Amino acid sequence: MAGITISGVVRQFGATPVLRGVSLTVEPGEFVALVGPSGCGKTTLMRIIAGIETADAGEIVIGDRPVTRLRPAERDIAMVFQSYALYPHLTVRENIAVPLAMRRLSAPERMPLLGRLLPGARAKRAAIDEEVVRAAAPLGLEALLDRRPGQLSGGQRQRVALARAVVRRPAAFLMDEPLSNLDAALRVQTRREIVDIHRAAGVATLYVTHDQAEALTMADKVAVMMGGELLQVASPEAIYADPADLRVAGFIGSPRINTLAAEADAAGRVTVAGLPAGLRTEARGALTLALRPEALRPAPAGLPAVPEHLEFLGDGLLLHARHAPDGTPLIARLAPEAREGLQPGAALKLGFAPGRALLFGADGRRVASRADAALVPA
Amino acid sequence: MRARIAVLALLGVLVLMPYLWMVAASVKPVSEIFRASLSIWPEQFAAAENYGKVLARVPVLHYLWNGVVVCGGILLFQLLFAVPAGYALAKLRFPGRGIAFGAVMLGLLVPPHVPALPLYVAASGMGLLDSYTALIAPFTISAFAIFLFRQFFSALPDDLLHAARLDGMGEWSIVWRVVLPNAWPAATAFAIFSVVSHWNDLFWPLIVVQGHEHATPALGVLYFRSEEAGDDFGAMMAAAVLMTLPLVLAFLLAQRRFVEGIATTGLKG
Amino acid sequence: MRRLAGEAVAGALMTLPAGIAYLLLLLLPTLATVLLAFTDYELGATALGWIGLDNFREMLADRGFGVSVRNTLVYVGLVTPISILGGLGLALLVEAGAKGRAFFRAVFFLPVVSLTVAMAAAWQYLLHPTIGPVNAALRAMGLGTPFWLSSSDTVLLSLAAIGVWESIGFNMVLFMAGLTAIPRELYAAAEVDGARGGFDRFRLVTWPLLGPTTLFVLTISMIRSLRVFDTVAVLTQGGPNKASEVLLFTMYQQGFTYLRLGYSAAITLVFLAVVLALMWVQTQVLDKRVHYA
Numbered sequence: 006m007a008g009i010t011i012s013g014v015v016r017q018f019g020a021t022p023v024l025r026g027v028s029l030t031v032e033p034g035e036f037v038a039l040v041g042p043s044g045c046g047k048t049t050l051m052r053i054i055a056g057i058e059t060a061d062a063g064e065i066v067i068g069d070r071p072v073t074r075l076r077p078a079e080r081d082i083a084m085v086f087q088s089y090a091l092y093p094h095l096t097v098r099e100n101i102a103v104p105l106a107m108r109r110l111s112a113p114e115r116m117p118l119l120g121r122l123l124p125g126a127r128a129k130r131a132a133i134d135e136e137v138v139r140a141a142a143p144l145g146l147e148a149l150l151d152r153r154p155g156q157l158s159g160g161q162r163q164r165v166a167l168a169r170a171v172v173r174r175p176a177a178f179l180m181d182e183p184l185s186n187l188d189a190a191l192r193v194q195t196r197r198e199i200v201d202i203h204r205a206a207g208v209a210t211l212y213v214t215h216d217q218a219e220a221l222t223m224a225d226k227v228a229v230m231m232g233g234e235l236l237q238v239a240s241p242e243a244i245y246a247d248p249a250d251l252r253v254a255g256f257i258g259s260p261r262i263n264t265l266a267a268e269a270d271a272a273g274r275v276t277v278a279g280l281p282a283g284l285r286t287e288a289r290g291a292l293t294l295a296l297r298p299e300a301l302r303p304a305p306a307g308l309p310a311v312p313e314h315l316e317f318l319g320d321g322l323l324l325h326a327r328h329a330p331d332g333t334p335l336i337a338r339l340a341p342e343a344r345e346g347l348q349p350g351a352a353l354k355l356g357f358a359p360g361r362a363l364l365f366g367a368d369g370r371r372v373a374s375r376a377d378a379a380l381v382p383a
Numbered sequence: 384m385r386a387r388i389a390v391l392a393l394l395g396v397l398v399l400m401p402y403l404w405m406v407a408a409s410v411k412p413v414s415e416i417f418r419a420s421l422s423i424w425p426e427q428f429a430a431a432e433n434y435g436k437v438l439a440r441v442p443v444l445h446y447l448w449n450g451v452v453v454c455g456g457i458l459l460f461q462l463l464f465a466v467p468a469g470y471a472l473a474k475l476r477f478p479g480r481g482i483a484f485g486a487v488m489l490g491l492l493v494p495p496h497v498p499a500l501p502l503y504v505a506a507s508g509m510g511l512l513d514s515y516t517a518l519i520a521p522f523t524i525s526a527f528a529i530f531l532f533r534q535f536f537s538a539l540p541d542d543l544l545h546a547a548r549l550d551g552m553g554e555w556s557i558v559w560r561v562v563l564p565n566a567w568p569a570a571t572a573f574a575i576f577s578v579v580s581h582w583n584d585l586f587w588p589l590i591v592v593q594g595h596e597h598a599t600p601a602l603g604v605l606y607f608r609s610e611e612a613g614d615d616f617g618a619m620m621a622a623a624v625l626m627t628l629p630l631v632l633a634f635l636l637a638q639r640r641f642v643e644g645i646a647t648t649g650l651k652g
Numbered sequence: 653m654r655r656l657a658g659e660a661v662a663g664a665l666m667t668l669p670a671g672i673a674y675l676l677l678l679l680l681p682t683l684a685t686v687l688l689a690f691t692d693y694e695l696g697a698t699a700l701g702w703i704g705l706d707n708f709r710e711m712l713a714d715r716g717f718g719v720s721v722r723n724t725l726v727y728v729g730l731v732t733p734i735s736i737l738g739g740l741g742l743a744l745l746v747e748a749g750a751k752g753r754a755f756f757r758a759v760f761f762l763p764v765v766s767l768t769v770a771m772a773a774a775w776q777y778l779l780h781p782t783i784g785p786v787n788a789a790l791r792a793m794g795l796g797t798p799f800w801l802s803s804s805d806t807v808l809l810s811l812a813a814i815g816v817w818e819s820i821g822f823n824m825v826l827f828m829a830g831l832t833a834i835p836r837e838l839y840a841a842a843e844v845d846g847a848r849g850g851f852d853r854f855r856l857v858t859w860p861l862l863g864p865t866t867l868f869v870l871t872i873s874m875i876r877s878l879r880v881f882d883t884v885a886v887l888t889q890g891g892p893n894k895a896s897e898v899l900l901f902t903m904y905q906q907g908f909t910y911l912r913l914g915y916s917a918a919i920t921l922v923f924l925a926v927v928l929a930l931m932w933v934q935t936q937v938l939d940k941r942v943h944y945a
Contacts, residue, residue: 057840077843090841094860103856107846115855169845387749394742395759398817402762404785405774419783421792464673467666477663483671490678492931494879496900497924498681500688500907500917504695505681524673554662583768585882586900590908601769605886608773616777623770634765638758641765645822646829 008033008209009054009177014063016049023049025233026063031177031209031226036200037238038212038224042256046233047213051181054211055084068176078107083170084179087186089162091154097165098137098150104173105133140172143205144198160191167199171206178203178210184219196223217257221245229253251369254295260336263301265308265328267294267364274377275364277308278330281377283359288372295363298323301337303347304356310335312349317341326355405627409433409620416616433621437607442595443625446603450629453518453588453599454578460523461577462570469532470562474544475554487533490526496586503590517591518599522581528573531648535569536562575644582630600626688917695911707918717919719894720902723808724878727898730812731819731877736869738816739823744858746824747831757828760821768818772886775814776801801887804895811896814883819876823869830865834858871934875927899923 009031016024023046031037039047052058054065056077065073072080083104091100106115110133114126121127141147144164154162163183170178183199184192200223203210214220220227221241228238229250237249248254254262267277269292275284277294286292301308309329316323322344324337329352337355347353359376366372403423408416412429437443471477472484498521506517539562547561585601592598598606607622634641689707693700711717746756763771778784779800787797800810838857847853881900884890890897890905900923907916 052840055840055844057843076848077840078846078848082844084841084844086837086841088835088837090835090837092838092841092856092860094863103842104845107848107852107856112851387745388752391745391752391756394745395756398760398763398821400785401771401774401778401817402766404778405771408777417783419785419788421785421788460673464670468670471663471666475659475663475666477660477667479667480663483667486671486674486679490674492928493678493682493924494875494927496879496903497685497920498678500913500920501681501684502677503908504913507695521677524670524677526674526678529670554659554666558666579765583766583882585769585885586904589885590904600767601882604767604769604773608886616780616783619773620777623767623773627767627770630765630767631762634762635758638754638761642757642761642825645761645764646825 008035008068009211010064010066011050011054012064012066014050014053014060014065016046016053016058016060023233024053024060027230027233027235029228029235029238031211033209034207035225036203036210036212036223037226037228038214038220039228039230040214040217040220040256041230043215045230047215047230048181050230051084051179051211051213055082055179056080081176082179083173083175083177085166085170085181085183087182089154089166089183089186091162091165091169093154096151096153097141097146097157097168098134100154100165101137101140101146101168101172102133104169105136108173109133136172137168140168143202144168159187160195163187163195164198167202171202174206175208178206178208178212180210180212182214183212184214185216192219199223217259221257227257229256231256247371248363249371251293251295251365251371254363254365258297260298260323260338262363263296263298263333263335265294265296265333265335266331267292275374278328280309280330282362283377284362284364284374285377286364286372286374288364288366291367292372293365293369295365296357297361298336298338300357300361301335301355302339302357303337303343303353305354307354307356308335309352310355311352312347314349315344315347326353405620405623408616409624411617413615413617429617430621433617434625436615436618437622437625441603441607441622443603443622445595446598446600446626447629449515449597450582450600452515454581456515456519457522457581458574458577460519461525461528461573464524465528465532465573466563466566466570467558468529470536470558472529472533473536474539474541484533487526487529490524491530493526495522499587499590506591512591513593513597514591515597518588518597521587525577527648528577531573532566532569535566539565571640572644572647575641576648579630579641579645600629685917685920688914689921690918691914693914693917695913700914703914707915710915711918711922716894716897717902720890720897720899721922723895723897724880724899726808727812727815727880728874728877730809731815731880732870732873734812735816735819735823735877736866736873738820739869740827740862740866742820742824743827743831744854747828757825760824762821763818764822764825768882769886771818772814772883775810775883776887779810802892804892807888807892807896811880811883811888815877815880819873822876823873826869826872827862827865830862831858833865834861867934871930874930878923878926878930 012028014024014027027050029037039050041047049058053060056072056075060073064071067080067082092103095103109129110120110126114120114123114129121130138147138150141150144167146161146164146168149157149161154165157165166183180199184195187195196219212224221244224241226238227241227244229236229244231252237244237253239247244253244257248257251264255264265277267275267282269275269286269289271289273285273287273289275282275286275292275294282294310326311329312324312326314325316325320341322339322341324339324347326335326337327333328335335355359374362374364372364374407423407425410428410430410433411425412427412432415426472480472487502521506512511517543561544557547557552560583601585605588599588602592602595606604622604626608619690702690704691700692703692706742760746753778786781787781797781799781802786800790797798806800806834857838861839853842853842856847856879900880898881904884896884898884901885904888896890901899919903916903919903923906912906919
C-alpha cells in the first residue's frame with residue numbers, strides 16, 4: 006500500500022507562476038479528484054507527479070520512496086492520458102502489454118521475431134499475455150485484443166488505456182481528464198467503471214478533471230485548485246456544503262451559488278442592503294453572503310426579489326430573479342409545485358434557513374456565522 | 384546537449400563545404416587556385432577580375448531574367464489552370480468529374496521526361512524551338528497542382544460556399560472572391576515548389592534552347608563552362624555564385640516558407 | 653434544379669482550360685511516346701516504320717544500355733538508403749533541441765534550393781584531381797588522391813555523393829514534418845510505461861509512427877534518384893567509357909544527340925515502367941503495413 010505525498014511544488018513557465026507551492030496527500034487506497042478551471046495548473050501538477058515535467062522546487066513521495074529525481078519509469082505509477090496515448094501500430098493486446106514488456110523483457114528479448122527465440126523469452130511472454138488477458142477481461146476487451154486502436158470507438162480506446170494502466174499493479178494511478186473525450190452518456194457510465202477499477206485495485210489515485218460533477222461523484226476527497234494554488238481539500242460533501250473559500254463556493258455547484266454583498270455592524274449583526282439577514286458573526290465590515298439555489302424559497306420574510314423567468318427542469322424549477330435593492334441576479338431551485346403563485350414581475354420574498362447561509366470575508370475566506378436569536382426569518 | 388550542437392556544426396560545415404570553396408575560389412586569382420593550397424582564405428583578392436570576366440563575357444543578367452520569365456510564366460499558367468479546376472473537382476458536381484479526377488491521378492504518375500520527345504517534335508514542327516513558348520508551355524499543366532488545390536479546397540467548409548451562394552454569388556465570383564483568397568497557403572507552397580524545380584531544371588531547356596537568347600540560368604552556367612571558362616576555375620566559380628545567389632537569397636529571406644512549402648507539397652505529392 | 657444545372661456548366665467550364673492543356677501537353681504526347689517506342693522514327697525523317705518490339709530487342713542486346721541500367725541501379729542503391737538514413741538522423745538531431753534548430757535546418761536544406769548545375773561546377777572544382785581541395789586535403793594527410801570524376805572506378809561513387817548531398821536536406825525536411833505530427837503524449841506514455849532511454853522511445857514511438865513518412869520518403873527518394881540527369885550531363889557526359897551512363901542520359905543522347913526518337917522513346921517507357929512499379933509497390937504492398945487505421 007502506498008500513497009502520494011506532494012509538498013511545496015513550485016513551477017514557473019518563464020515569469021508566469023503555474024504552481025505556487027502546492028502540497029497534497031493522497032492516502033493509500035484513496036481516490037482524490039483534483040478539480041479546477043482549465044489553466045489552473047492541475048495538469049502540470051499531474052505531469053510533475055508522473056515525472057514527465059520537472060518542478061522548480063518541492064518534493065514528491067510515492068509510497069515511502071522520494072521520487073522527485075527519478076525518471077517516470079522508476080516511479081511505479083501508471084497514467085491514463087486525456088488523448089489515451091495508445092500506440093497506433095500495436096494491437097490492443099500489445100498496447101496493454103507494453104508496461105510489462107518494457108520492465109520484464111531485456112532489450113534483445115523485445116526485438117521482433119528474433120526476441121522470441123531467446124531462451125526464457127517465451128515463458129516471460131506467456132506470463133505477460135496471461136496478465137494482459139486478466140486486465141482486459143473486466144473491461145470487456147477480450148474480443149478486441151487483436152484489433153488496433155484505429156479500429157476502436159472512443160469508449161473502447163478509453164478502456165484500453167485503463168487496462169494498460171492497471172495491468173502492472175502500480176503504486177499509484179494518475180488520470181488526466183480521462184473522460185473528457187467521451188460523449189455525455191458514455192461519460193456517466195465510465196465514471197462508475199473507473200471507481201470500480203479503483204476499488205478493485207485499492208491503489209492511491211489522483212484524478213484530474215475540470216468537471217465538478219465527476220469530482221463530486223467519484224472521489225473520496227476533492228482538491229479544488231485555482232491559479233496554481235489548492236484552495237480546499239475535503240470530502241465532496243464538505244466541499245459543497247462547507248466551502249472554505251468564496252472561489253470554491255463559486256466553482257462547485259450548478260447552477261452557480263448566489264452571492265450578495267453584505268455587511269456586519271459593530272455588534273456582528275449581518276445586513277443585506279440594510280435589511281437584517283438573521284445572522285450574527287465575529288467578523289466586521291464588508292462581507293459576502295452566499296446561498297445555494299436550493300437554500301432559497303419563497304417565504305413571508307427574506308430577501309426582496311423580483312422574478313424574471315422560470316425554467317422547468319422536470320424534477321424541479323429554477324426561478325431566475327433579481328434582488329430588489331441592488332439588482333443582483335438570484336437563482337432559486339424549487340419543487341415543481343411551487344409554480345403556482347409565482348408570476349413574473351410580481352415581487353416576492355426569498356427566505357433561507359440561517360444554517361444554510363455561507364459568509365465570506367473581504368479576502369474571500371469563510372467566516373463563521375450563527376443564527377441571530379433576535380431575528381429569524383421564517 | 385552540447386554534443387548535439389557539436390555534431391550538427393560538424394555536419395553543417397561538411398554540407399557547406401562546396402559553398403565555402405566555391406565562394407573562396409571565385410575571389411582567388413587563377414595562379415593561387417592552381418597551387419591547390421588548403422587555405423580557404425585568399426592571399427590575393429581577384430574578385431573584380433573573376434566576376435568582371437563573367438559579366439563581360441556572358442549576359443548573366445539576361446540569363447537571370449530568362450529564369451524569372453520562364454518560372455513566372457510557368458507558375459502563372461499553372462495557377463490559372465489549376466485553381467478553377469481544383470475548385471471544380473473539389474466542390475462542384477458536373478458530368479465527367481470522375482473521369483477528370485481519374486485523369487489527374489494518372490497525370491501524377493507520369494514524370495515530365497515521358498512526354499518530352501513528342502513535345503520536342505511538335506515544337507520543332509511549329510518552329511517554336513528556342514523560344515519562351517517552348518520553355519513554358521509543356522509545364523503549364525500540372526496534374527500535381529490540380530491535385531494539391533483539390534485537396535486543399537476539399538477542406539474548405541461547404542457552408543462557406545453555401546453562404547456565398549445565398550448571398551447571390553455565382554460560381555465564378557465564388558472562385559475569385561471566396562476560394563482564391565483562401566487558397567494562399569496552398570498557392571505559396573506550390574509556388575515555391577514550382578519555382579525551385581523549374582529554376583533548377585536542366586533537362587528541358589537543354590533540349591529546346593540553342594543560344595544565349597533564351598538560355599535559363601542553368602544553361603548559362605553550362606555555356607559559360609564549355610565556351611569561356613575552360614580551366615579558369617575562378618571565373619567559373621564566380622559564374623556559379625552569381626547564378627546560385629538569387630534563389631538562395633530568396634530562401635534565406637523566407638526560410639520558413641520555403642521549408643514548409645517544400646514539406647507540404649512534398650508530402651502530398 | 654437551376655442551381656444544379658448552373659453548377660454543372662460552371663464545373664465543366666472551370667475544368668475545360670486545364671482539360672485542353674492536359675490533353676495537348678500531357679496525355680497525347682505521352683501516348684505518342686508509347687507509340688513512338690514501337691517505330692524506327694528518326695528526327696527529320698519523312699516516314700516512320702512500325703517495327704514492333706525491335707527497339708526493346710535492341711535494348712536487350714545493347715551493352716551500353718545494360719551498363720546504363722546497371723549504373724542507374726547502383727546510383728539509386730547508393731543515394732536512396734544513405735540520403736534516407738542521413739535525413740532521418742539529421743531530422744532527429746535537429747529536432748532534439750531548440751537551440752540552433754532553424755539555423756541548422758536552413759544549412760542542410762540549402763543544397764535543395766541551389767542551382768544544381770552551378771553546384772555541380774563547384775563539385776567539379778572540389779573534386780578536381782590536382783587542384784581540388786578534397787585531394788589537397790587527402791594529400792596533406794598522406795593518402796591517395798583518386799581521380800574522382802574522371803576515373804571509371806570512382807565516378808559513380810562521386811556522383812552518388814553529390815546526389816546524397818543534394819537530397820539529404822530534402823529528406824530531412826520531410827522527416828521533420830513527420831516528427832512534428834507525432835503526438836507529444838505518446839512520448840509521455842512511453843516514459844511512464846517504462847521506456848528508459850532514447851533508443852526505447854525511438855523503437856516504441858518514433859520509428860513506428862514515422863512509418864508512413866518513411867515509406868513516402870523511400871518512394872520519392874527512389875524516383876528522384878532514378879531521374880538523375882543534371883550532374884551527369886554537366887560533369888561526365890556519361891563517361892569515362894560509359895561508367896556514369898544513366899537511364900535518362902542515355903535516353904537524352906539517343907533522342908537528341910543521335911536523333912533516334914523511336915529508340916529513345918522505348919528507353920523512356922522502361923523508365924516510366926520502373927517509376928510506375930515503384931509507386932505500385934508503395935500503394936499496394938507497403939501502405940497496408942504502415943497505416944494503422
